[in-house]
Amino acid sequence: MKKALILAGGLGTRLRPLTFAVPKPLIPVRNRPIIDYIISRLAKFGVEEIYVSLNYQADIIRHYLAERDGRGVKIKYFKENSPLGTAGPLSFFNKNGVKLGKDESVLVINGDILTDLNFRRFAREHKQSEADLTVAMINYTHQLSFGVLELDRANQITGVTEKPTFRYKASAGIYLVSRRCLDLVPAERFTMPELMEEAKKQGYKVKGYIIKEHWLAIEQIKQLAEASEAKKGDWISKL
Numbered sequence: 001m002k003k004a005l006i007l008a009g010g011l012g013t014r015l016r017p018l019t020f021a022v023p024k025p026l027i028p029v030r031n032r033p034i035i036d037y038i039i040s041r042l043a044k045f046g047v048e049e050i051y052v053s054l055n056y057q058a059d060i061i062r063h064y065l066a067e068r069d070g071r072g073v074k075i076k077y078f079k080e081n082s083p084l085g086t087a088g089p090l091s092f093f094n095k096n097g098v099k100l101g102k103d104e105s106v107l108v109i110n111g112d113i114l115t116d117l118n119f120r121r122f123a124r125e126h127k128q129s130e131a132d133l134t135v136a137m138i139n140y141t142h143q144l145s146f147g148v149l150e151l152d153r154a155n156q157i158t159g160v161t162e163k164p165t166f167r168y169k170a171s172a173g174i175y176l177v178s179r180r181c182l183d184l185v186p187a188e189r190f191t192m193p194e195l196m197e198e199a200k201k202q203g204y205k206v207k208g209y210i211i212k213e214h215w216l217a218i219e220q221i222k223q224l225a226e227a228s229e230a231k232k233g234d235w236i237s238k239l
Contacts, residue, residue, distance in 0.1 A: 001107055001123040001176070003100070004047045005089060006038055008111035009055030009080045014220050023057040025111040026064055027218065029227045029236065033064065034218055037114055037239050043073045045119040047107065051098075053089035055080040086110070086173075088190040093182050100179045103127075108192075110173035114227060115215040116235050117174065125209055126176040132204035133181050133196060136174035136211050142166050172211055180204070 008025040019027070025035035035052075042050060050073050054061055058079060065075055078092040086108075092098075093106065100106070105126060107119065117136070126134040143165045150159035175192060184198045199206050214235045218224050227236060 001045070001047060001105065001119065003049045003051070003098075003104070004042050004107040004109065005051045005053060005078075006035065006109055006111050007086060007089060008035060008052050008061055009058070009083060009089070010111070011056050011083075023061055024218070025061060027224065029114065029218065029224070034114065035061070035065075035111055037236075038109060038111065039073065039075070041115070041117075041239060042107070042109075042119065045123075047073060047119075049074045049076065051076050051078055051092070052111075053078045053080060053084070053092070055083055083189060085189045085194075086192040087185055087195040088188060090177060090182055090185045090195075091187040091190075094185075095187060100182075102179065105176045105178045106182070108175040108177055110217065112218045113173055113215070114218065114236060114239065115172075115174070115211070116213045116239060117211055117215065118213060122174075122209055123176060126207075129207055130205060131176070131207040132178040133199050133206045134176040135192075135196065135206070135208050136172040137169045137208045138172045138211050138215055140168045140170035142168070169208065169210070172215055173217060174211075178204075 010024060011019065026033045029037070039050060052061065052065065052075060054077055062077060078089050080089060090106065090108065093100065122136065144163055147160050147162045148164050149157055152158050171192070181195065181199055181204065184195060184202065196206050216223060216227055218227060
């Protein structure tokens with residue numbers, strides 16, 4: 001796992017008004033931008049080339065990264081003229097002639113994620129399973145705030161479940177994408193769910209990998225507040 005793509009082109013609408021002034025990847029968590037955590041973590045696990053896909057407030061992100069030493073990695077940029085979604089920026093690898101080994105895969109990560117995921121273990125599982133696309137997953141629990149009613153055809157209530165809890169395996173916004181999967185990505189807006197579906201249609205192996213480590217996406221103010229609160233023995237301080 002030598003190359004990674006950070007998706008940093010989103011508008012960050014759910015973090016407004018903060019993102020009117022600062023693009024989401026540069027929002028500080030404990031006085032350190034989110035993208036800084038991501039780059040440091042990737043470098044720790046041997047990533048040598050990091051590509052950052054930019055659109056909204058691209059110049060601000062480039063200016064910030066230009067002032068950093070790269071932490072031993074090469075940082076390059078893809079510029080989205082219009083938003084390309086979560087998979088569309090992968091088209092730049094072929095378009096720009098980025099050389100990949102025959103069996104090489106690209107790590108893709110959303111630019112709003114904090115995690116102490118062991119990327120080396122993730123990559124090893126991807127390779128050993130001979131997957132073409134591996135999707136990192138989290139266990140997600142959601143409890144409804146209302147009672148759920150069961151009805152018969154005459155709309156008579158036959159049962160009620162008070163504030164039920166649902167449990168899912170949800171995408172964590174981290175992926176390993178094989179070289180041949182890149183050929184499935186058009187040079188237009190394209191999402192990771194669309195890439196998963198297309199890969200399955202082609203008979204490619206699409207697998208899930210459950211994250212057992214810590215993971216947090218900074219999507220709303222409440223997550224930002226959670227991440228900013230220092231706690232005894234907390235994992236963010238160790239990133």
